[in-house]
Amino acid sequence: MNGRPLRFLAATLGGWSLVRLGMLWPVLERLPELFVPAPPAEAKAFAAEAGRPAGPRRPVMSHPRPARPVPPATPVPVAHAGAPLAEEAALETPSQPPPLRLPDLTTTPEEAARLTVSLWGIARGGVDMARPGSQLGGSQAGVRATWLIDRRHRLALSGRVSGGLDGRSTEAAVGIDWQPVAAPVHLLVEQRVALGRGRGGPAALVVAGLDPRPLARGLRIEGYGQAGVIGRDGLDGFADGAARVTRRVQAGALRLDLSLGAWGGAQRGAARVDVGPSAGLALPIGGHRLRLTLDWRQRIAGRARPGSGPALSVGMDF
Known part of the structure; x- marks a missing residue:
């Protein structure tokens, strides 16, 4: 304290x-x-x-002249539907919070604001109360902001505050977000500071995404992956990723995604793989989209807590 x-x-x-x-x-x-x-x-x-x-x-x-035209690149899939996907929000680990909306840093001044803010929260069930052990994924909430400082070189400042809903593992981070190519690949370097239980340290990671790609019969596939290290007494590695096959149902302004997903994560002392169905609803609110997602996560590999169970997430980008 x-x-x-x-x-x-x-x-x-x-x-x-x-x-x-x-x-x-x-x-x-x-x-x-x-x-x-x-x-x-x-x-x-x-x-x-x-x-x-x-x-x-x-x-x-202000109002800088854009550099030579850059082929437009869509953001990492975490920007899908204008809000973070539930799989990223539920793969929280003590070393690495879920990736939020990574801004498309190739856009021109007319196409995107310098400042972007993402909010997310998730309530996760299935905690194994009777069995002690490491935890990988759990209930949490957070906010992340980026400020684009150099469009030509696709460089942004980033800041984040996130933590478990129990309030005992809150963490803040400030750093640099660089998109080195037009593809949805970001390199992040940040300093993490524990505001409650836990330890901070410098971290570096790479985040890459697969934008929605059409499959047969109106199905689409999308996903993301990330890996990195955080420096404490030594270097601790971490990695996680997710993929899902989705069928979209449009009803006026509402958009419902019915999916089958797979989620996985690993760090020192903890690893897991989950599969299960997912339903996501995108609601237009004030020019933005609020995304609500309900998953069932069936743990099929690993012993990290929580156990199999539902996960309800909410997210929005500004």
Whole structure:
């Protein structure tokens, strides 16, 4: 308990520092121009236009000019339906919270806002009360925000607060989210700070997704996978993923997805694989989509808690 105020202060200062870095990034990006001498033939023209940014570089202030067109890329499947999928929300581990909406950093200023926020929560049943052991997945809630600081290089600041519904394992994280290619692949580096029970540390991970792909008879397949390490006394690895085959039923503004899914996760001392049916309902609310998903998770491999049972999740992106 004595260290919690200091950990909270560290998380606050870290987040403030990253926000300041994001505000200054356009200026820092142009510093190399100041050290490139102008050719002699252009010296007079340069002197006459002193104070004006040279070349086609974007202005320092807001409304930057987009770089050369980049082929549009859809986000990692966690952005599906404008809200996080239930499988990601239910694969929470002590080392790694579920991936939320990873922003498509290839969009132009007219196509996407710099700031994106994702909210999620999940209530998980099937806890094995009589058998002690490690836990991989459980009831939780969280919020994640990203601030796009460089569209050309697809770079964003990220911040997150998440934890179990019991309030004893809350964690904050601040870091960098980089989409190195137009495909839905993100590299994340972040500093995690435990605000309750548990330990923080630096973490690095890669998240990749499979956007919905058509199959036969109106079915679609989608999924995601992630893997990474977190530094504590040493390096602890973690990985998880999910896939599902879905049939969509549209009824006016409502959208119902009936699916068969598979979920899996592993970290030191815990691993599991679950399969089962899933039903997801997307509701339009104020220009956004609220997604409610009910799964049955049947554990078929591993011994990590909770046991087989239902999982109800809710999520929304802004």
